[in-house]
Amino acid sequence: MSILVIIIHIIVSIALIMIVLLQTGKGADMGAAFGGGSSQTLFGSTGASTFLSKATTVAAIVFMLTSLTLAYVAGNKNGKSVIMETTAPIEETVPSPAAGTQEKTE
16 A cells, blocks of 8 residues: 555656646736737636646645655554564673682782
């Protein structure tokens, strides 16, 4: 399931980038009013702004939902950990030479 969500996430992110790059700036509307070349677009003079804004909204919602789903899946993995399977090494106590032997000096 996570592979499917990752594929959808990648496709939506590429689509979101392309949709945002296709949108015109706010200053382009003023040039279209005075006969600029931007009025002869593929969607018409005002059709592109509403279509692309709705497409941006839908793509952003799907992107956020897939992001939240991937974060939830990554946080709730119940797999075994490598650290939990290994046991702690046994520590050997080596007596220090000064503490173990005390010679009497005569």
